[in-house]
Amino acid sequence: MRIALCQINPTVGDLAGNVRRVLRDARRAAEAGAELAVFPELCVTGYPPQDLLDRPAFLDDVDGAVTLLAREAPDGLALLVGAPVRNETPVGKRLFNSALLLAGGAVQDAVSKTLLPTYDVFDEVRYFEPCPERRVIEHGGVRLGVHLCEDMWNHSGGADGEQVPYHLYAADPIAELAALGVDLFVNLSASPYAAGKPAERRQIIRESCREHGVPFVYVNQVGANTELIFDGGSQVQSAAGGVLWHAPLFEEAFHVWDTEAPGGAVEVPVESREAGGANTVAEVHDALVLGVRDYVAKTGPGVFDKALVGLSGGIDSAVTCAIAVAALGADRVVGVTMPSAYSSSGSVDDSRALAENLGIAFHEVPIRPAVDAFGAMLAPLFEGTEDGVAEENVQARARGVTLMAISNKFDHLLLTTGNKSEVAVGYSTLYGDMAGGLAVLADVFKTDVYRLAEHVNARAGRDVIPRSTITKPPSAELRPGQTDQDSLPPYDVLDAVLVRYVEGHASPAAIAAETGFDRALVDRVARLVDRSEYKRRQAAPGLRVSPKAFGSGRRLPIVMQRTRVTERGAAERVEGAPAAVGVDA
Structure with a gap:
């Protein structure tokens, strides 16, 4: 059988656009002589559709889209597409997450997802009923073990074949399908990107092939929907676990594979075909570019004309601006520098140089008149107090007001520039640089x-981001001579703590023991993270490129106090508490 792998970029809710994409590749598949075309999980609705699935009218429209796909599919070609299907029984959630076989103008067969992820950014149990049993789909004389995304992630073998000591689910759909005597595994996925995820998926598929002696077709969604970025990485692996074809990352792809000659193909060196290969920095860069591009494109025509970036002369705004230009083009990015009384001339010069190097529109809007006006307005109330964070943040908020005014006036999407380290410890100003x-x-x-800055320059073959921006000490420039390290540990130390506390869920005691860092320093960082939760709830959505990002995949209470009961029954405060208040730095 000739099978077309169709790695498409659907948009959540855009049923008409998603149908057009499916039919576009279906026609390509028919022209290439394919008998079956495979598309990603929930490609009809886009992933994740979230509470759109609660709307009866939306589900009616989904049914209409599936009917149209079946009717318009080329003669002689069957389609495997992902869509929500109503649960007609009187028990359970009202929908299944299904793979539908469309042929001859109708739905010929369907299988539904069993393993419904409900961790990190996933919440499928909220909407879908799990399928209790496995079934083989026969098409063209081939017994297909069709399953969806998470269904392949609970196999018994781990990396290099070692036994996994823990399974998240009781069922193993892959093993159950193999026991039914399938000729080919076919997985429809909507698996979001995180650094290291493409290699992990390859290994999961490889071990499934080797364990069961069955080749594997994997088709994943590509594109970005709000915070989630999907890398694609669709592939074919032989029964021995060799990669026969691998799609490029972060772009749509199409490939036809013939099951009759799986062993005759030369194994693909995957690293040469993936965007950036083993270079994680390049991979993350390209993920962020796709995230910005699709955020602007998928919000709809005419919503955002251009992207707007406040340029401080610092590394974060420079990298953000460079990514925006790579995503949208220089003609659709606007940079604004907003010097205050404490801004160095170098910061303004670096901002201007960056704009010239990128070829973007550039404006200078001094904020000192606004800051002075606020100072005069607040002087009677603040009389007799020491200047401090409140006065510093008036500057940041004046910049936020300025940028939002420009955004409103010209329909520009304002990109915030804070990095994960700052977001973690609250080193950002609400309604200021967080706007x-x-x-x-x-x-x-x-x-x-x-x-990332070095990668941008290396890819360009020149210093697009000025060398002085990269080498100077980072500073918010809200008071004379200020640097970030006045308030925070050195970033290499801070990040080493944060990656363990935020992504690894380690306790301060464990972090101090592992790293050798001063326990008081680790406790202080943990407290800053916990106390800044209220800020993160008010932040703009952030593009996810790690296994544990701030946003929908990390859910902690804002109001809490971390205590424990000692052996004697007394209450004892645990490091990191309380979380309900924070310093707006």
Whole structure:
């Protein structure tokens, strides 16, 4: 059988556009002589559709879209597409997450997802009923083990074949399908990107092939929907676990594979075909570019004309701006520098140089008149108090007001520039530098921002981001001589703590023991993270590129106090408490 792998970029809710994409590749598949075309999980609705699935009218429209796909599919070609299907029984959630076989103008067969993820960014149990049993789909004389995304993630073998000591689910759909005697595994996925995820998926598929002696077709969604970025990475692996074809990352792809000659193909060196290969920094860069591009494109025509970036002369705004230009083009990015009384001339010069190097429109709007006006207005109330964070943040908020005014006036999407290190510890100003519609670097630690800057310059073959921006000490420039390290540990130390506390869920005691860092320092960082939860709830959505990003995949209470009961029954405060208040730095 000739099978077309169709790695498409659907948009959540855009049923008409998604149908057009499916039919476009269906026609390509028919022209290439394919008998079956495979598309991603929930490609009819886009992933994740979230509470759109609660709307009866939306589900009626989904049914209409599926009917149209079946009717318009080329003669002689069957389609495997992902869509929600109503649960007609009187028990359970009202929908299944299904793979539908469309042929001859109708739905010929369907199988539904069993393993419904409900962790991190996933919440499928909220909407879907799990399928209790496995069934083989026969088509063209081939017994297909069709399953969806998470269904392949509970196999018994781990990396290099070692036994996994823990399984998240009781069922193993892959093993159950193999026991039914399938000729080919076919997985429809909507698996979001995180650094290291493409290699992990390859290994999961490889071990399934080797364990059961069955080749594997994997088709994943590509594109970005709000905070989630989907890398694609669709592939074919042989029964021995060799990669026969691998799609490029972060772009749509199409490939036809013949099951009759799986062993005759030369194994693909995957690293040469993936965007960036083993270079994680390049991979993250391209993920962020796709995230910005699709956020602007998928919000609809005429919503955002251009992207707007406040340029401080610092590394974060420079990298954000460079990513925006790579995503949208220089003609659709506007940079604004807003010097205050404490801004160095170098910061303004670096901002201007960056804009010239990128070829973007550039404006200078001094905020000193606004800051002075606020100072005069607040002077009677603040009389007799020491200047401090409140006065510093008036500057940040004046910049936020300025940028939002420009955004409103010209329909520009304001990109916030804070990185994950700052977002973690609250080193950002509510309604100031946190103002905006999309946080590009919110899941990139500060140390990795520097790596991204070097990558941008290396890819361009010149210093697009000025060397002085990369080498100067980072500073908010809200008071004379200020640097970030006046308030925070060095970023290499801070990030080493944060990656363990935020992504690894380790306790301060465990972090101090592992790293050798001073326990008081680790406790202080943990307290800053916990106390800043209220800020993160008010932040713009951030593009997810790590296994644990701030946003929908990390849910902690804002109002809490971490205590424990000692052996004697007394209450004892645990490091990191309380979380209900924070310093607006």
